[in-house]
Amino acid sequence: MSETLAIFNGMKTFEKVYKAVSKIPRGKVSTYGSIAKYVGTRNPRVVGYALHVNNDPDNIPCHRVVNKNGQLAPGYAFGGLRIQRQLLEQEGVAFEGSRVKIDSHFFSFT
DSSP: OOHHHHHHTTOOHHHHHHHHHHTOOTTOBEEHHHHHHHHTOSOHHHHHHHHHTOSOTTTSOGGGEEOTTSBOOTTOTTTHHHHHHHHHHHTTOOEETTEEOHHHHBOOOO
């Protein structure tokens, strides 16, 4: 069994997503797709669904998840695009227009 699968053994998908997102450090972002791959699901939308119903945004920093192009979540559940951007900027994440500079701030789980 791979190390990643061993970490998540017995967990439900949303729990896996929350555990993964909790690992993203301040000043970094990850993508729906990379999180989906890390937790073993094929559909990045599942990550989005999980984050949309996140009951603990203080400990599960869903604002650190963007799409593969660095775009913010139009349906960010905790205040919209403006709030998501503010939270990321407060952590030192740089933007190019409306997109995160993904090359500079991407967090890889591997």
